[in-house]
Amino acid sequence: MTITAPKGFLAAGVAAGIKASGNKDLALVVNQGPSQAVAGVFTSNRVFAAPVGLSREALRDGTLRAVVLNSGGANACTGKPGYEDAVATAQAVAAAAGCAPGDVAVCSTGLIGVRLPMDAVLNGVAQAASQLSAEGGDDAAEAIRTTDTHAKQAVSLGDGYAIGGMAKGAGMLAPALATMLVVITTDAVIESADLDAALRTATGLTFDRIDSDGCMSTNDTVLCLASGASGVAPDLGQFTTRLTQVCWDLARQLIGDAEGASHDIAIEIVGAASEDDALEVARSIGRNNLFKCAIFGNDPNWGRVLSAIGVTNAAFEPENIDVTINGVQICRGGGIGEDRSLVDLAPRECHVLVDLHAGAAAATIWTNDLTYDYVKENAEYSS
Amino acid sequence: MTITAPKGFLAAGVAAGIKASGNKDLALVVNQGPSQAVAGVFTSNRVFAAPVGLSREALRDGTLRAVVLNSGGANACTGKPGYEDAVATAQAVAAAAGCAPGDVAVCSTGLIGVRLPMDAVLNGVAQAASQLSAEGGDDAAEAIRTTDTHAKQAVSLGDGYAIGGMAKGAGMLAPALATMLVVITTDAVIESADLDAALRTATGLTFDRIDSDGCMSTNDTVLCLASGASGVAPDLGQFTTRLTQVCWDLARQLIGDAEGASHDIAIEIVGAASEDDALEVARSIGRNNLFKCAIFGNDPNWGRVLSAIGVTNAAFEPENIDVTINGVQICRGGGIGEDRSLVDLAPRECHVLVDLHAGAAAATIWTNDLTYDYVKENAEYSS
CATH class of the missing domain: 3.10.20.340 (ArgJ beta chain, C-terminal domain)
Structure with missing residues (x-):
């Protein structure tokens, strides 16, 4: 039960060769609609990674078609070349998904101050695009792991609609070394302004209240995508409650898997x-x-x-x-x-x-x- | 070269039985004058130990005759009984030194939330009073150690006057678990208002700029006592510079001996x-x-x-x-x-x-x- 539990979403997770380990390291999530409403919350660190800057821009119009996430490199403090790498990644996803580059968000996690191996990233995008499926949520959750000991997923089933989520990292919306990345999907019919209000309420009570080590990442990102594919427009209060439950489920998993912790x-x-x-x-x-x-x-x-x-x-x-x-x-x-x-x-x-x-x-x-x-x-x- | 290097000061350090180890754990410093000018800087933690409250009061009139310091217990979060313990300690020192209890400062360091063994403390005061000497600085510096691996002392010789100091702890004026306690002595002729200004300048540039682990103690205290026994009234700027040197020497020793540090x-x-x-x-x-x-x-x-x-x-x-x-x-x-x-x-x-x-x-x-x-x-x- 994961981000592909809600209708209208395809996902994939592949080993693109970004990580030296050969483990899965690139995930792709595509919203097939009919709606492409989106809301997002980002790190408040003034030193933020290139993909954070790009994704903030992509969310500005309240719509998003796809998210690409990589582990194995944060693409932070990489200057203009790093930003161009993020743009190139978004363009590759846009070409594969048949949308504009401005409808693609990019999330990265890993070491700061190192350029991404772009050949591997672009090959990974192509590979992931070819493997997109309504059963791909588990692979996607696997591909965003860094020091996480297990993939983190959650789901909540409403009256005729669903909310699914995946997360990686250990800490708060400002966490430990390895960044918190979260993608939440829903097939509820909900406008981006309402989605934004619900997400801010939910994260304020969940991810903002876990604090593993007080260190704020350059890459933290929480995205919530709504496909409207269920045809059900839920009561906003009930939706917010369910969204908060999913966020808390993921947040509790993050704390439970924080690096080196014994309590x-x-x-x-x-x-x-x-x-x-x-x-x-x-x-x-x-x-x-x-x-x-x-x-x-x-x-x-x-x-x-x-x-x-x-x-x-x-x-x-x-x-x-x-x-x-x-x-x-x-x-x-x-x-x-x-x-x-x-x-x-x-x-x-x-x-x-x-x-x-x-x-x-x-x-x-x-x-x-x-x-x-x-x-x-x-x-x-x-x- | 220590706190008894300046003229007019006697000190002692004894094993009073407060520490289970049997090591020296109580120090006494007495200013024989002719002046008893004093200045002090204390923790800004709102949860402060009983001796900090008592010492703040003792310094209010700008004069101080004696300081008693113990390791082996912080006497913090011990309520009214703990405050009464600090008062009883000051009274015992006053009786031994022939001054008013209001002219005695008390400093404690060790575990928070435990009462001091007052029989041992009072016996230690009597023992220390009987051993006071102009060569007692080293013993006093030894007695205030907790996790310190060595005693920390410094001295600066001015034109006709001297400044000596001893310190314990690891961290900033707001340090690690074990509190920073500092006693500085000088035989310069200086009024308490000038001494206060000099001390605030010196600590602001030294102890306030070391920060071992960001944790602020309930007991941090820096006291500076001036006996005037040299008969020399130094230029305030030059005195402040020398005082800053002594504080920096001690501060650097604190950082160099911080708990568990390798850099x-x-x-x-x-x-x-x-x-x-x-x-x-x-x-x-x-x-x-x-x-x-x-x-x-x-x-x-x-x-x-x-x-x-x-x-x-x-x-x-x-x-x-x-x-x-x-x-x-x-x-x-x-x-x-x-x-x-x-x-x-x-x-x-x-x-x-x-x-x-x-x-x-x-x-x-x-x-x-x-x-x-x-x-x-x-x-x-x-x-």
Whole structure:
């Protein structure tokens, strides 16, 4: 159940020879319509990759026919030649799909600062175009993997329509080394403006709330394509809910497969004066290396939680803060609470609950622990 | 050559039994005058330890007679009982030194959220008071170590006066798990207001510009005590320069001994529109875990430098940025520059030079790489 579950979509994933490993490394997704509505969310990094610039342009008119994605190279910080490579890729897809180059989005992931092997890319486009099929979703999801240990897919079936998605990467909409790329498809009848509103709501509650290592990629892209092939125009609220479910399913898979992680950590802030306060506090904890190391060591070191809260501008009084880790309230009123030895951090999933006692707002950020394997993967990645 | 190099100071360092190891863990520094001028800089963390609150109060009138410092426990997040422990410690020092409790500063470092063993602390104060001597600086510097692999001291000799300093910790004025504590002494004749101005200038250019892991402690304290015992009133500019030298000497030692680090990294930003821009860019690079892992892996991964720059609000155009690592300009005009294989990252000291081509301002931040040993030390610290 994947991006070809909704009607109107063809996909393929091939080994184009971009990766030295010989694994699948190029995916193609084509929307056969009748509609070609599209919405997208991109990295907010001011240093963004050539394909991000090209895809932003392609989405400007609210329609998109095809997406081509490659692993094995980010095509970022490659200057004008890199942008021309992205344009050439889009042109090749347009020729194969019978559309204008401006109706093609390009996504790339891999090492920054290296040109793509364009012979391999263009051969891969031709090969993928020849293999497009309504059963090609699995191959496409496979082809966009980099350090992902498995392909990530999700689907939600509405009343007469479907939503499918695939993702690669580990982190937030601003994640780890290897970029987050997501393609979501639906056969619902929905205009691009509504699709855009639904996608922004969904990503704001899902991909924007996972933060593996605080590092923002140059290539992050989430695209949502609507074919209208089901003939069903869903209620926008219900559609947004289903879209959010698909995004959360994929986001949770990203956190669960983050590089080198041994814990998936939900940092839930309650009693905040505002949702922004809750998010600021949760992110500060989630990006604190000392806290992340402690969780790796199965150490419920709540002092590091408090010191991370203390550097925020959120409304709180230190002497009112409660911290509960995996059900044990080890910090009460800013001081010593229950016995820390009661906390069991053996499970992969860890729940940190902070009550600021400053209001009624709440938010949760998901992150990972900081491990030997994180350091290993990221020290050795490009060597 | 240490904090007892300037005239008018006595110090001691003893094993009070606070640390399970039996190592020295309590230091006492007494200013015999004739002046008792003092200035201090403290953590800006809103969750601050009991001794920080007490010491801020003690410094309010610009005079201080004594400082007591302990390793083996931070006395942070210990509530009202913890504050009373700090008060009792100051009272014991005051009784021994023959001054008011309000003329005693207290500094603590160690695990957050645990009460201090007060019997040991008070016995240690009595023991240290009985051992105070003008040769006690080395013992004091030894007693404030936690994970420091060696004691950190510095001295500068002016025209007829001296400045001495000792430090513990690894990080910035907002550092790693174990807090930065610094005591600086001088026998110069200087009023507390001038001392305060000199100290703020000095720390702003030194301790504020080292950032080992971006984590801000609850206990960071820098104190500067002036005895006036030399009878020499130095030019304030010259004094500030010497004080800055002592602070930089100590700061560089902190970075050189940061937990688990295998590289000391100077991130120098030039061509910035403002010094604030330069600092923001340098800090963003210095806190980027992917960059820090790459340096650990001796990998000149300049793409991670650019992506860290891209999340700042500094003035720059991505296509104008140059990045030079250890003398090799591997990124030129935001794109591929010299061959990355020319970069030699074997030396411990690493120099990352970024030219933003957006103005004439510059600044340098020192940080460390992210290593297995950093994770190990911080995963196992409190267990």
